[in-house]
Amino acid sequence: xxxxxxxxxxxxxxxxxxxxxxxxxxxxxxxxxxxxxxxxxxxxxxxxxxxxxxxxxxxxxxxxxxxxxxxxxxxxxxxxxxxxxxxxxxxxxxxxxxxxxxxxxxxxxxxxxxxxxxxxxxxxxxxxxxxxxxxxxxxxxxxxxxxxxxxxxxxxxxxxxxxxxxxxxxxxxxxxxxxxxxxxxxxxxxxxxxxxxxxxxxxxxxxxxxxxxxxxxxxxxxxxxxxxxxxxxxxxxxxxxxxxxxxxxxxxxxxxxxxxxxxxxxxxxxxxxxxxxxxxxxxxxxxxxxxxxxxxxxxxxxxxxxxxxxxxxxxxxxxxxxxxxxxxxxxxxxxxxxxxxxxxxxxxxxxxxxxxxxxxxxxxxxxxxxxxxxxxxxxxx
Amino acid sequence: xxxxxxxxxxxxxxxxxxxxxxxxxxxxxxxxxxxxxxxxxxxxxxxxxxxxxxxxxxxxxxxxxxxxxxxxxxxxxxxxxxxxxxxxxxxxxxxxxxxxxxxxxxxxxxxxxxxxxxxxxxxxxxxxxxxxxxxxxxxxxxxxxxxxxxxxxxxxxxxxxxxxxxxxxxxxxxxxxxxxxxxxxxxxxxxxxxxxxxxxxxxxxxxxxxxxxxxxxxxxxxxxxxxxxxxxxxxxxxxxxxxxxxxxxxxxxxxxxxxxxxxxxxxxxxxxxxxxxxxxxxxxxxxxxxx
Numbered sequence: 106x107x108x109x110x111x112x113x114x115x116x117x118x119x120x121x122x123x124x125x126x127x128x129x130x131x132x133x134x135x136x137x138x139x140x141x142x143x144x145x146x147x148x149x150x151x152x153x154x155x156x157x158x159x160x161x162x163x164x165x166x167x168x169x170x171x172x173x174x175x176x177x178x179x180x181x182x183x184x185x186x187x188x189x190x191x192x193x194x195x196x197x198x199x200x201x202x203x204x205x206x207x208x209x210x211x212x213x214x215x216x217x218x219x220x221x222x223x224x225x226x227x228x229x230x231x232x233x234x235x236x237x238x239x240x241x242x243x244x245x246x247x248x249x250x251x252x253x254x255x256x257x258x259x260x261x262x263x264x265x266x267x268x269x270x271x272x273x274x275x276x277x278x279x280x281x282x283x284x285x286x287x288x289x290x291x292x293x294x295x296x297x298x299x300x301x302x303x304x305x306x307x308x309x310x311x312x313x314x315x316x317x318x319x320x321x322x323x324x325x326x327x328x329x330x331x332x333x334x335x336x337x338x339x340x341x342x343x344x345x346x347x348x349x350x351x352x353x354x355x356x357x358x359x360x361x362x363x364x365x366x367x368x369x370x371x372x373x374x375x376x377x378x379x380x381x382x383x384x385x386x387x388x389x390x391x392x393x394x395x396x397x398x399x400x401x402x403x404x405x406x407x408x409x410x411x412x413x414x415x416x417x418x419x420x421x422x423x424x425x426x427x428x429x430x431x432x433x434x435x436x437x438x439x440x441x442x443x444x445x446x447x448x449x450x451x452x453x454x455x456x457x458x459x460x461x462x463x464x465x466x467x468x469x470x471x472x473x474x475x476x477x478x479x480x481x482x483x484x485x486x
Numbered sequence: 487x488x489x490x491x492x493x494x495x496x497x498x499x500x501x502x503x504x505x506x507x508x509x510x511x512x513x514x515x516x517x518x519x520x521x522x523x524x525x526x527x528x529x530x531x532x533x534x535x536x537x538x539x540x541x542x543x544x545x546x547x548x549x550x551x552x553x554x555x556x557x558x559x560x561x562x563x564x565x566x567x568x569x570x571x572x573x574x575x576x577x578x579x580x581x582x583x584x585x586x587x588x589x590x591x592x593x594x595x596x597x598x599x600x601x602x603x604x605x606x607x608x609x610x611x612x613x614x615x616x617x618x619x620x621x622x623x624x625x626x627x628x629x630x631x632x633x634x635x636x637x638x639x640x641x642x643x644x645x646x647x648x649x650x651x652x653x654x655x656x657x658x659x660x661x662x663x664x665x666x667x668x669x670x671x672x673x674x675x676x677x678x679x680x681x682x683x684x685x686x687x688x689x690x691x692x693x694x695x696x697x698x699x700x701x702x703x704x705x706x707x708x709x710x711x712x713x714x715x716x717x718x719x720x721x722x723x724x725x726x727x728x729x730x731x732x733x734x735x736x737x738x739x740x741x742x743x744x745x746x747x748x749x750x751x752x753x754x755x756x757x758x759x760x761x762x763x764x765x766x767x768x769x770x771x772x773x774x775x776x777x
Binding site for chain 1: 672675676678679687
């Protein structure tokens with residue numbers, strides 16, 4: 106699997122607004138690659154540049170070794186599944202799917218055979234002669250995918266394809282997309298603001314923020330080792346411990362940090378910060394253990410004492426909010442025991458929280474602008 | 487499917503009574519009267535005689551009519567085609583403008599209606615008159631012979647007809663284009679269509695209703711036009727409307743005028759009714775398909 110579809114150092118400005126800033130993504134053949142970010146981060150602009158609807162101010166678009174930056178959308182071997190499907194309302198499902206092949210001037214028998222193959226793939230044969238207005242959202246979605254795939258594109262672009270569907274349908278369509286990808290085996294470039302979709306579907310993810318690519322990597326890398334606090338906060342839930350300062354370094358890469366309003370903690374020193382340097386660390390709620398009994402002392406383990414402020418019980422797991430000095434930590438605990446026979450943690454209980462020094466990460470601090478982006482709820486939800 | 491069906495029609499139709507009454511009183515009954523009068527004898531002094539007669543209907547076979555009817559058809563059809571041809575790009579352009587600018591452009595299109603229809607035609611007469619600015623300029627430039635005239639031919643009628651009807655074509659097409667989802671054009675381009683092909687295969691079908699409305703709104707008045715031909719067309723450009731007007735105003739032969747009007751009415755109504763019934767059958771076929 107070599108590099109196949111590349112957007113190289115792409116920059117795009119609309120008036121005074123810089124939508125995409127020096128973004129590079131490299132998609133391998135057959136890979137599902139997601140562009141993930143809040144609305145307004147530039148991911149849709151980047152997708153439109155990939156499709157050919159927008160010309161980048163700088164940068165190049167490369168498909169299979171060929172520079173296609175200047176090619177109009179109809180001359181690219183790339184097809185798009187649009188956000189609101191953009192099915193042609195005056196054509197039946199059958200004619201919508203056949204559209205690309207008809208434009209290409211393929212023979213009638215060929216079109217018939219291919220459309221039937223596609224209807225089979227999306228399992229919509231019985232609705233072939235209906236107009237788009239007469240089928241459901243999930244069915245429209247599948248028609249949009251079939252209409253794009255029938256042209257045998259080298260890359261399929263998907264712009265928030267599940268955004269208009271309800272939660273149940275979204276989960277079903279995710280499995281469906283995964284199945285379709287396994288069957289056709291081409292590269293997918295998937296644009297979404299939903300980290301759940303991106304994580305479950307993608308081989309790799311690029312997290313975008315304010316026109317820049319913040320981090321590219323496999324879902325597990327992005328989640329477990331976020332490079333910036335923006336990525337850490339955008340993907341999943343996390344606890345930030347700010348205003349830290351390295352006070353002591355250990356020989357095997359760990360260090361001790363002093364924090365304002367929090368006990369001293371031990372953290373793996375990813376970035377080799379020297380003593381005295383300021384740092385921010387992040388620790389995911391599920392990495393924290395909560396217990397009544399004081400955990401035994403172990404090397405590079407942290408343990409702090411706090412008071413339970415809030416409990417949200419989800420059945421399979423429980424979320425605790427625990428006050429530790431100036432911080433309110435969120436802790437996610439799997440309920441692996443029969444809780445009714447346990448001594449249950451209640452509001453205002455004094456508890457211990459513990460985690461290994463390697464379960465927290467040092468981050469680049471995020472700006473107030475990032476904070477604003479994270480706080481604004483995405484209108485598509 | 488049963489869930490999607492609209493609830494049974496309740497007494498809502500009562501609400502249409504006033505307009506139905508209006509239409510019956512001032513449209514249906516007069517139309518029926520015209521059809522009736524066509525079968526009455528004409529009196530020499532201009533009145534309508536008692537009893538029945540086929541004289542007026544037979545007068546439709548007048549040898550001078552086919553020429554006039556043919557001219558009426560081709561002038562109206564050309565005017566309609568030109569109005570649609572010019573209206574579609576204009577409507578497309580306005581629909582793609584930012585909403586704030588759209589209002590101003592629409593205002594500009596509606597603006598000519600603020601002056602009287604006859605005055606606007608007289609303005610054309612002045613403009614094209616032998617002493618008028620256009621003719622004078624063309625003579626000075628030796629493009630036109632001083633002995634010829636710009637006025638009183640069928641091309642002037644066509645031009646003025648397009649001029650008066652164009653806003654009526656633009657407005658319904660714009661109303662349809664404004665509701666058109668322009669991302670469909672992106673989708674067509676994405677699927678391999680050139681800009682022209684996307685426009686032709688996706689945009690035009692998308693505004694079909696607007697085009698149909700524009701077609702009717704332009705074609706029907708064009709068929710009946712007589713003021714334009716009277717003022718700028720002269721006798722060589724006479725259309726069926728002028729003949730009807732002459733039968734009423736100078737000949738005072740109401741049965742013959744009625745026969746011509748009724749014939750014109752049928753020529754327009756028949757294709758419309760055919761279109762209406764074929765349109766109606768379509769959705770029915772689809773509903774039964776989906777069950």
